[in-house]
Amino acid sequence: MSSGGTHPKMSDPYATIGYALKLAQQALRTRLDSGLREIGLTTPQYAVLTYLREEAGASNAALARRAFVTPQTMQAILVALERAGFISRTPHPEHGRVQRTELTTKGRDVLESASGIVASAEARLRAASAPLDPQTVAAVLARFAEALR
DSSP: OOGGGOOOOOSOTTSSHHHHHHHHHHHHHHHHHHHHHTTTOOHHHHHHHHHHHHSTTOOHHHHHHHHTOOHHHHHHHHHHHHHTTSEEEEEOSSOTTOEEEEEOHHHHHHHHHHHHHHHHHHHHHHHHTTTSOHHHHHHHHHHHHHHTO
16 A cells, blocks of 8 residues: 555456455365365364364354354354264353353364364465465465454
């Protein structure tokens, strides 16, 4: 952006960082959705299981933020994961209405399978980032996100 609040004229709106980011995000989501579907998961469900592995008992709000969904959508995700036997939900010992959510053995097993699918996609991204260092690419993408907040 130039000074004075004017925007440079873009001759090709598809030759922008934003458009390239959206293409990459959509391609990643499509690949993950396709692979995870084969083992009975969605990408947001995988995000929830991964976060619960690190933060057992995480709140619905924290899970929703981590999976990029609304709290209402998170509730539906948790119901589906519980029905599938991947998580258990029990009343919090000190806060009666709060549910404590944890992975089950079946949840850990499906997460292990899912992690291989996600690792494969990540390996493709790392290979495609050459000759740049993948950590540098990730750092730049994180800076993009921060710049837009």
